[in-house]
Amino acid sequence: MLQGKRILLIIGGGIAAYKVLELIRRLREEGASLRVVMTKAAKEFVTPLSVASLSGTKVFDDLFSLTDETEIGHIQLSRAADLVVVAPATGDLIAKMTHGLADDLASTLLLATDKKILLAPAMNIRMWLNPATARNVAQLRGDGVLFAGPEDGEMACGEYGPGRMSEPHAILAAIRVALESNTSIPLPGRLLSGRRVVVTSGPTREPIDPVRFLGNYSSGKQGHAIAAAAAQAGAEVVLVSGPVALPDPSGITVRHVATATEMLAAVEKGLPADIFIGAAAVSDWRVAQVAEQKLKKAERAPVLSLVENPDILAGVAAGGKARLVVGFAAETENVIEHARVKLAHKHCDVIVANDVSAGVMGDDENQVTIVTRENAETWPRMRKDQVATKLIAYLAARLGGIRG
Numbered sequence: 456m457l458q459g460k461r462i463l464l465i466i467g468g469g470i471a472a473y474k475v476l477e478l479i480r481r482l483r484e485e486g487a488s489l490r491v492v493m494t495k496a497a498k499e500f501v502t503p504l505s506v507a508s509l510s511g512t513k514v515f516d517d518l519f520s521l522t523d524e525t526e527i528g529h530i531q532l533s534r535a536a537d538l539v540v541v542a543p544a545t546g547d548l549i550a551k552m553t554h555g556l557a558d559d560l561a562s563t564l565l566l567a568t569d570k571k572i573l574l575a576p577a578m579n580i581r582m583w584l585n586p587a588t589a590r591n592v593a594q595l596r597g598d599g600v601l602f603a604g605p606e607d608g609e610m611a612c613g614e615y616g617p618g619r620m621s622e623p624h625a626i627l628a629a630i631r632v633a634l635e636s637n638t639s640i641p642l643p644g645r646l647l648s649g650r651r652v653v654v655t656s657g658p659t660r661e662p663i664d665p666v667r668f669l670g671n672y673s674s675g676k677q678g679h680a681i682a683a684a685a686a687q688a689g690a691e692v693v694l695v696s697g698p699v700a701l702p703d704p705s706g707i708t709v710r711h712v713a714t715a716t717e718m719l720a721a722v723e724k725g726l727p728a729d730i731f732i733g734a735a736a737v738s739d740w741r742v743a744q745v746a747e748q749k750l751k752k753a754e755r756a757p758v759l760s761l762v763e764n765p766d767i768l769a770g771v772a773a774g775g776k777a778r779l780v781v782g783f784a785a786e787t788e789n790v791i792e793h794a795r796v797k798l799a800h801k802h803c804d805v806i807v808a809n810d811v812s813a814g815v816m817g818d819d820e821n822q823v824t825i826v827t828r829e830n831a832e833t834w835p836r837m838r839k840d841q842v843a844t845k846l847i848a849y850l851a852a853r854l855g856g857i858r859g
């Protein structure tokens with residue numbers, strides 16, 4: 456619930472503005488308190504009357520409106536919020552923000568605010584892929600601006616590709632995360648600016664037959680939080696995710712896979728990178744012969760023959776395409792000892808060891824020990840997003856010490 460949370464919503468001038476009406480409805484349902492600003496172009500797509508009726512509040516649109524300045528000045532409007540959300544964030548607004556332009560109420564508020572900003576971009580695929588937009592987005596990410604989407608999909612103009620605004624429920628999820636992470640350890644925006652990070656997350660599923668698989672309890676919460684923290688630190692992030700029940704973190708490239716073999720292929724595609732973080736719980740084995748038809752219940756239970764899966768972590772470390780290779784060791788006993796052995800065997804730089812016997816899989820908290828060739832450092836138990844933030848700060852510092 457967003458009870459009592461104050462959100463300043465800026466609506467930009469794009470076709471997707473109509474979807475914001477649904478976002479407004481949901482925000483109000485959750486108890487959020489809204490102030491809404493529309494750009495001049497936004498009013499071409501949805502009427503201020505619809506927005507005012509649904510939001511139950513006056514719509515602000517004019518920087519030089521005297522009544523607004525006496526009722527509530529533009530500086531106050533930009534600050535009296537817990538979060539500023541821009542949806543749809545047009546190519547134009549993104550460019551203005553990047554360069555600090557302030558020639559209307561929306562852009563002035565974005566320049567004047569001292570609050571977190573979450574953008575939900577929406578534009579034609581060519582506009583999104585244009586190097587100018589890509590540069591602007593990378594710059595804003597580096598400045599700590601948060602992103603929800605965009606997603607791949609069919610555009611209003613008939614083209615298909617990235618640039619479609621995230622659906623209201625996904626923007627709402629990103630709003631919740633942005634508000635929750637208010638209490639996180641602050642991460643300087645530019646820590647990984649210009650760096651590329653590949654993260655694996657979640658479990659793998661190794662098919663037995665068309666309806667059954669070998670899997671594990673990994674929820675992907677830690678890996679996804681690490682990918683999100685790396686993006687927040689300004690990195691270009693590729694997240695290779697096994698099947699999880701989590702939304703894609705905003706503003707990063709997500710590759711969905713099921714098996715270890717698919718995960719390896721997606722990782723190889725994502726490399727080279729400055730940092731590789733293997734947080735996924737990759738199945739060590741797969742079934743040698745996957746049955747084409749569903750196995751039938753017979754007198755005797757079937758005996759499954761297993762073969763070893765590729766070792767993604769060791770492969771990345773041996774391949775030399777990542778400057779810093781980080782693995783996870785999920786252990787149920789002798790955690791640090793096993794992590795040291797894993798570090799040596801797989802030739803990686805850092806192992807994040809955690810004791811999964813304590814119900815960590817699926818939990819929102821984690822307690823980890825950072826094991827390197829030099830030492831082992833145990834961090835206190837904390838939320839997984841806090842572990843992620845601390846780990847990214849640690850890895851950025853370590854990467855800074857590597858030449859090249």
Ligand SMILES: Cc1cc2nc3c(=O)[nH]c(=O)nc-3n(C[C@H](O)[C@H](O)[C@H](O)COP(=O)(O)O)c2cc1C
Pocket residue numbers: 466467468469470471494495496497543544545546547548577578579582
């Ligand atoms: C029919 C139509 C649809 C548009 N859709 C988008 C869009 O989805 N995203 C975008 O960035 N610009 C879109 N534009 C262009 C913007 O409306 C234009 O750049 C405008 O100056 C944006 O103003 P604002 O950023 O102040 O809202 C569209 C224009 C038209 C005429």
